[in-house]
Amino acid sequence: MTRVLDPLPRTTLDSGAVSAAAVSMRARVMLVLTAVVGLIAFAWPLFFTPGSAVDPLQAPLLFALVLPLVLAVVVSELTGNGMDVKGLALLGVLSAVGAVLRPIGTGTAGMEPIFFLLILGGRAFGPGFGFAQGAITMFASALLTAGVGPWLPYQMVAAGFVGLGGGFLPRARGRVELALLAAWGLVSAFVYGWLMDFAFWPFGIGPSTQFSFDPHADIAANLHTFVLYNLATSMGWNLGRALTTVALIVLLAPGLLHVLRRAARRAAFAPR
Amino acid sequence: MIRFDDVSLTYAGASGPALAGVTFTIEEGDLAVVVGRTGTGKSTLLGAINGHVPHFTGGVMAGEVTVAGRSTRTHRPRDLADVVGWVGQDPLAGFVTDTVEDEIAYGMEQLGTAPAAMRKRVEETLDLMGIADLRARPLADLSGGQQQRVAIAAVLAAQPRVVVLDEPTSALDPTAAQDVLSAITTLVHEVGLTVVLAEHRLERVLHQADTLVWLPSGRRDAIVGPPAEILLDCDVRPPLAQLATALGWHAVPASVRDARRRAQRERITVTAPTDAPISRGPVRARVSDLRVAYGSTVAVNSVSLDLHGGEVTCLMGRNGAGKSSLLWAMQGATASTGGVEIDGTDPRPLSAARARALVSLVPQTAADLLYLPSVGAELAQADRESSRPTGTTATLLSRLGADLPVDADPRDLSEGQRLGLVLAIQLAAGPGVLALDEPTRGLDYAMKDRLAQILADLAAQGRSIVVSTHDVEFAAAATQRTIVMADGDVIADGPTREVCTSSPVFAPQAAKVFAPTPVLVASELFTVAP
Amino acid sequence: MHPWAWWAWALGVAAAVSMTTNPLLLALIALGLIAVILLRRTDAPWARSVAAYFVLAGVIIGIRLFFQVLLGGSVGGTVILTLPEIRLPAWAAGIRLGGAVTAEGLAWAVYDALRLSVMLLCLGAANSLANPRQALRSVPAALYEASVAVVIALSVAPQLVESTQRVRRARRLRGGTSSGLGTVTAVVIPVLADAIDRSLRLAAGMEARGFGRSRTGQGTSAALTAMLAAAALAATVGVFLLLGAPEFTAAGAGMLLAGILGTVLGLRRSGRALGVTRYRPQPWTGRDTLLAVCGATAAAAPALATASGRPALFDAFNPSVNPLVWPTLHGVMIPVVAMVLAPLAVTSPPGASSRRVS
Structure with missing residues (x-):
């Protein structure tokens, strides 16, 4: 067979078609929307008015209905339109790592060994990936431990933003980068704790103690009570979470970022 | 069926092309085996068949690959899924679901096959591969051979016309490998599929192959033809090719049977080679009544052994026979009862650092020991942890013949390079006893020869070496003593020549050709007058 | 059931x-x-x-x-x-x-x-x-990709536990202890690097088996996305009214229902382009x-x-x-x-x- 071939054009494929790191304009809109909805869902005790049709205890349940819808929309946008198969496989595997690490923390005061992974994931693969990683890690972990409940959508949104924040940190390398990551770890660990406690405050302590949410009191009074309640009950947990996150970032970030960025190169994502 | 037209491929950031000007055709219904030294582009060539290269890996490709009339230029791997089935080296890493039945159905789900047709095809595929009894089992619980058969079934269910397998048996013991290979031959002979496969241990598939695609090292093209011709010049030398060279034959016999018939026809008789009297050193490792149990499973059942200095000992047996457990227990990294003495000291209660100065183990997944970002950092860390002067490990590494770039990521190294690095790190501790668990995985013939040489040198310095392996050809060439384990017990122990020639399971091909004369490797034939 | x-x-x-x-x-x-x-x-x-x-x-x-x-x-x-x-x-x-x-x-x-x-x-x-x-197998098509990531996570998790144990055991071979701070790096890095390599091999396998092949078209349209966003927002405002404005209870409940309905319909719509079929679906x-x-x-x-x-x-x-x-x-x-x-x-x-x- 000595057929003369037409000179064929060269196929250049420097990267696997779609980058996981890019966050489309639409996904950005969705993320902003999720942030708004999430904030309302977490801060509901602030605007709760006595005499409304819903009991304060049922409020988080209502949000547990709405948040999954919002999450479904944003996660579908992030994974369906912005991610190729490599991104999905990476997302699944990193979520598995988180889901395996998470039970190690339960029972040990406030140990939360997954935040560092979410932050580094967001850092290496971009904010959209970070959000999806946070949400899916929490979901997979809940399925593995059979811990699905009204708290799950809250955890998914909050963990999503932890990962997202890791992706939005300013460009830096070396020690500055490490300091930035650790700082975000510290901040996000505390904010995560405060938001979760705030949303489930009426559940945590019941309606009739002096630390309880009082629907009739004004915002300032309720916030004051909440701060005291939080200091008395969750400070240790929040501090523990923040310290483990910072410690793990300082210890592992250099090595892990190297591993993750190598993956980003090999998968031909645009690394940050 | 498969046509490569002047295909060249350069990966992004690579200094030269991985393939250049590759042109060949594989006919429908052929079993084609891709051979070549490590690093000659076998995986690239296989990946190019379904468009994995360059669509997935990136890189610049010139020329054209056509499969069943579809060009990979315009078809991504997913668009070829109904034509080309692709099976990787590690089946567990490629499983998407977690039970056998779901995994087999997965590809059809992606192709949008109607549920009724899907149900029927899953049943047919289960029967074809003989895994119907495994249907509801979790994939993680299956043995390696079963997993690989499920992986093949999973691509077959989509009814492809070509199946590509990249070293499907490299992680399997000989029996499981035989299972998988016979399943593959079924596909060629019963179903009429075209199969392309890469395999390091050619002796396993050679007799079934219709075509060899040889990627000569140093060049970047491919030479294609019938096995008997290609193998004469090929730089990949399976035992029968070495035998043919040694006997001056101008065609390489396809199977042990062919070789044996020809030897008988030509009245070639060989005299039994005699081993030089073994110069055994003193006992360096003594294991007495050793027992390893995980929960209620007994892995090693009161084994007693002496290992001598200056000797390379081979440990053989099925997967799960207790080989690894024995090695790990000797090192003290796995809890055991009974006696272990290395140079008179029990390593088990010692600190990890002192234990590895007595006995070092290179584990099966050598990469588990590497955690630093560069080869240089690993070498420096090895000097520190063994309390040696800076540069000791680097010197050891170059003495092993592996000069690795200091700034390379250890995970980017080839299997052989990584083994070299871990071996150097472990030798830095200066152990008197060295244990290697399955070191030959992923090594080609030349690299195995090199490893055999390294082990012989290390033994000559007075060390006692023990190697667990499935590779009978390697055992025959590299070891003086063979211990066979089954179900936690030692069932045979003696000179390699005796143990390996007395059972067909452990006999190398040369021994099978000249049985009952105990020949182990072709190089021993030089001393024999025909 | x-x-x-x-x-x-x-x-x-x-x-x-x-x-x-x-x-x-x-x-x-x-x-x-x-x-x-x-x-x-x-x-x-x-x-x-x-x-x-x-x-x-x-x-x-x-x-x-x-x-x-x-x-x-x-x-x-x-x-x-x-x-x-x-x-x-x-x-x-x-x-x-x-x-x-x-x-x-x-x-x-x-x-x-x-x-x-x-x-x-x-x-x-x-x-x-x-x-x-089973629940994951019956998510709406718009969430198919996300459900694939979750399925991968669930399948890989047990393998990760195993590889962690393997690497921890291997620590002793290099003279390391099996606890302490240094162990964290020496265990986490190989496990994670291995997991990531595995994910790329998995992705290659999925691609070769036709993953993403039946997802035709260029994703959801901008109008549909806008509608989904509006519906999600409406549901939130609905809950907001229910909780915070007793005088608008009826309007709040209405918006909540409309929002939920809108999101569900929108998600069904956006998942329509998916041609994946299900093996033995649970009826x-x-x-x-x-x-x-x-x-x-x-x-x-x-x-x-x-x-x-x-x-x-x-x-x-x-x-x-x-x-x-x-x-x-x-x-x-x-x-x-x-x-x-x-x-x-x-x-x-x-x-x-x-x-x-x-």
Whole structure:
């Protein structure tokens, strides 16, 4: 067979078609929307008015209905339109790592060994990936431990933003980068704790103690009570979470970022 | 069926092309085996068949690959899924679901096959591969051979016309490998599929192959033809090719049977080679009544052994026979009862650092020991942890013949390079006893020869070496003593020549050709007058 | 049974529970839930989780009682115990530790804690009865990619545990200890690097098997995205109104419903381009509908009783604690308890069905 071939054009494929790191304009809109909805869902005790049709205890349940819808929309946008198969496989595997690490923390005061992974994931693969990683890690972990409940959508949104924040940190390398990551770890660990406690405050302590949410009191009074309640009950947990996150970032970030960025190169994502 | 037209491929950031000007055709219904030294582009060539290269890996490709009339230029791997089935080296890493039945159905789900047709095809595929009894089992619980058969079934269910397998048996013991290979031959002979496969241990598939695609090292093209011709010049030398060279034959016999018939026809008789009297050193490792149990499973059942200095000992047996457990227990990294003495000291209660100065183990997944970002950092860390002067490990590494770039990521190294690095790190501790668990995985013939040489040198310095392996050809060439384990017990122990020639399971091909004369490797034939 | 049917039933019962503080009714519901769980659960891993929910329920009751005793409000009532009292300074809102413990306060704390505990039990029932993998197989097509990531996570997790153990064991071979800070790096890095390499091989395998092939078109249109965003926002505003503006309750409920409906329809629409089929899909049968209806009925009984405006009915579901009266059962509670026990009649015990478990 000595057929003369037409000179064929060269196929250049420097990267696997779609980058996981890019966050489309639409996904950005969705993320902003999720942030708004999430904030309302977490801060509901602030605007709760006595005499409304819903009991304060049922409020988080209502949000547990709405948040999954919002999450479904944003996660579908992030994974369906912005991610190729490599991104999905990476997302699944990193979520598995988180889901395996998470039970190690339960029972040990406030140990939360997954935040560092979410932050580094967001850092290496971009904010959209970070959000999806946070949400899916929490979901997979809940399925593995059979811990699905009204708290799950809250955890998914909050963990999503932890990962997202890791992706939005300013460009830096070396020690500055490490300091930035650790700082975000510290901040996000505390904010995560405060938001979760705030949303489930009426559940945590019941309606009739002096630390309880009082629907009739004004915002300032309720916030004051909440701060005291939080200091008395969750400070240790929040501090523990923040310290483990910072410690793990300082210890592992250099090595892990190297591993993750190598993956980003090999998968031909645009690394940050 | 498969046509490569002047295909060249350069990966992004690579200094030269991985393939250049590759042109060949594989006919429908052929079993084609891709051979070549490590690093000659076998995986690239296989990946190019379904468009994995360059669509997935990136890189610049010139020329054209056509499969069943579809060009990979315009078809991504997913668009070829109904034509080309692709099976990787590690089946567990490629499983998407977690039970056998779901995994087999997965590809059809992606192709949008109607549920009724899907149900029927899953049943047919289960029967074809003989895994119907495994249907509801979790994939993680299956043995390696079963997993690989499920992986093949999973691509077959989509009814492809070509199946590509990249070293499907490299992680399997000989029996499981035989299972998988016979399943593959079924596909060629019963179903009429075209199969392309890469395999390091050619002796396993050679007799079934219709075509060899040889990627000569140093060049970047491919030479294609019938096995008997290609193998004469090929730089990949399976035992029968070495035998043919040694006997001056101008065609390489396809199977042990062919070789044996020809030897008988030509009245070639060989005299039994005699081993030089073994110069055994003193006992360096003594294991007495050793027992390893995980929960209620007994892995090693009161084994007693002496290992001598200056000797390379081979440990053989099925997967799960207790080989690894024995090695790990000797090192003290796995809890055991009974006696272990290395140079008179029990390593088990010692600190990890002192234990590895007595006995070092290179584990099966050598990469588990590497955690630093560069080869240089690993070498420096090895000097520190063994309390040696800076540069000791680097010197050891170059003495092993592996000069690795200091700034390379250890995970980017080839299997052989990584083994070299871990071996150097472990030798830095200066152990008197060295244990290697399955070191030959992923090594080609030349690299195995090199490893055999390294082990012989290390033994000559007075060390006692023990190697667990499935590779009978390697055992025959590299070891003086063979211990066979089954179900936690030692069932045979003696000179390699005796143990390996007395059972067909452990006999190398040369021994099978000249049985009952105990020949182990072709190089021993030089001393024999025909 | 279809996993979503179990969830619908359990959420219906949970909704009913959220509308009552009657400890007798709550105890009956809890007993009913336990009976259903014990008689209908399989021996799958997730089915063993229910014990954790019992522990959690106990812990909640304990914590609530502890805080009630220590920090109970200064509501008057029958004092049963007086603890030494400490007043915190003004910056701490003048909170008083200790002091009088009233029977009314304790009863209210117990009632409320019991309600939360039983709601948790409902979730425990759903978690242990519904097969999560089956549930993942029946997500809307728009979430297909996300569900694939979750399926991968669930399949890879056990392998990761194994590889962690392997790497930890291998630490000794290089002279390292198996605990301490240095171990974290030496274990986490190889495990993670291995996991990531594995994910790329997995992605290659999925691609070769046709993943993403039937996802045609260029994703969802901008209009659809806008509609989804609007619907999600409407649902949120709806909840906001329900909670914060009693005068707009009807509008809030309307917006919530419209938002939910809009999102569900939008997601179905955006998933339409997916041509993936399902192997042995779990069919939604009449019995599944029946089970879901049972849940809805359970929730409807207390909701109707409260909405009827008859004080006797309201008091039956929410017995008074001040003055403290003995809670009583009422005939209208029979349907609630019956609906909790309904799965025993509607579903068949595990093993009796021919469907595989996994």
